[in-house]
Amino acid sequence: MFGEIGNTTDKADSSPISLPGIGDRGVTLEQIRSFIAVVQCGGFHQAGSLINRSQSAVTQNIKRLEECLDCSLLVRKQGRLLGLTQEGRRFFAQAMAVLEQVEQAVLTLKRPTLKGRVRLGVPDDFVIEQLHSVISHCLTSHPSLHIDVVSTVSSKLQKLYQQRRLDIVFYKSATSQRDADSDNEILRSEPLYWVANKAVAFDQFDEVPLVAFPDGCAYRKAAIDALEKLGKRWRISYTSASYENIRRAVGAGLGIGILSRSAVGMEHVVLTDENRFPDLPMVNLVMAVRGDRSLFRQVADDLMCASADS
Incomplete structure (x- = not known):
């Protein structure tokens, strides 16, 4: 493509070159941004606020875009926006991809290019x-x-x-303490939960069956510390290094699991102080x-x- 554009400067060939979307009726990025903003915001006024344009400017951009494409993109009735036409739905997906590519090209120039190997x-x-x-x-x-x-x-x-x-x-770390020999940053904190596949009472267990990650896991240590503090016996009924295996084992009723809030699924029941289970600490996602x-x-x-x- 770039070679063809360069040929426009060749005096031996002065014939005009036509490029898709370029010309008096070409689609502009301003029109694409306006269209995407209207769809995402559900209205012209809100879209104008999002992209720092007046409502009339957004309306004109959409009108010119539809004229260029020779089709209606939005369903309107008595001044109200009701949704997208069939053509509008098809165009929205492609418009999003175009805008993302343009923004990525801009970021490539703004951000320094990184070279090397990172583990x-x-x-x-x-x-x-x-x-x-x-x-x-x-x-x-x-x-x-x-x-x-x-x-x-x-x-x-x-x-x-x-x-x-x-x-x-x-x-992950179950404490807020940072290692003394590394520059660590806590990115997110979540509560830890006892979970099972159904509601059970803490007192019904003579020995709590734990579904846990291998020894050294912060969740496992937090659970064992909480149980031993109460003098409660425990055993590891299922252990796996796989996050998905742990979730499935709890869902199948193989024992009591310890999961962060984001890991609790629809198949799990959170066991709280109402079930007489002890409190667990927060868990942190840490970056070093x-x-x-x-x-x-x-x-x-x-x-x-x-x-x-x-």
């Missing part, structure tokens, strides 16, 4: 929404960047980090970044930025 550790035993898409977004933004990802339980990630075998780690290279901090910041945008 990243992510937990199997804590829910981080859209983690894989965030890493993919970072790699797309920096084609010369290589991220080697290790996914395992948090206790293993911490050991690998301490052994300098990982550069950035996300791990090795500080001896600026690349690691830049990648961590980029991951956080992409996470906020997603």
Whole structure:
């Protein structure tokens, strides 16, 4: 494409070159932004506030867009916006993709291109929404960047980090204390819950069957500490390093699990003080970044930025 555009300066060939969408009736980014804003906000006035344009300017942009496309995109009745036409639904998906590509191109120029290799550790035993898409977004933004990802339980990630075998780690911690030998940042805190597949009373157990991650897990330690503080006997009825296996085992009734709020599913019942279960501490999602290279901090910041945008 770029070669063809460059040929317009060749005096030997002065014939005009036509490009899709360019010309008097071409679709503009301003029109696309207005259309997306109207759909997302459900109205022209709200859309104008979102993109810092007057309501009349938004209305004109939509009118010109529909004229350019030679079809109606929005369903209106007596001045009210009722939704999208069939053409509008098709165009919205493509318009979103175009706008995202343009914004990504702008960000590529604004953000410094990162190069090098980063070893990243992510937990199997804590829910981080859209983690894989965030890493993919970072790699797309920096084609010369290589991220080697290790996914395992948090206790293993911490050991690998301490052994300098990982550069950035996300791990869970049941305390708010920071390791003295690392620069850690608490990203999110959630309550820990006792969970089962049905409501059960604490007192009905002579020995509490625990569904838990392997030894070294912060959830497991928090639960055992709470039980032993009360002098309650316990046993590990099911253990797995897989987050999904733990959830399924609890849902199948194989024992009492300990999960963070974001990990509790529809198949689980939270056991509270009404069921006589003891309180559990908060759990933190912690990020540790090795500080001896600026690349690691830049990648961590980029991951956080992409996470906020997603």
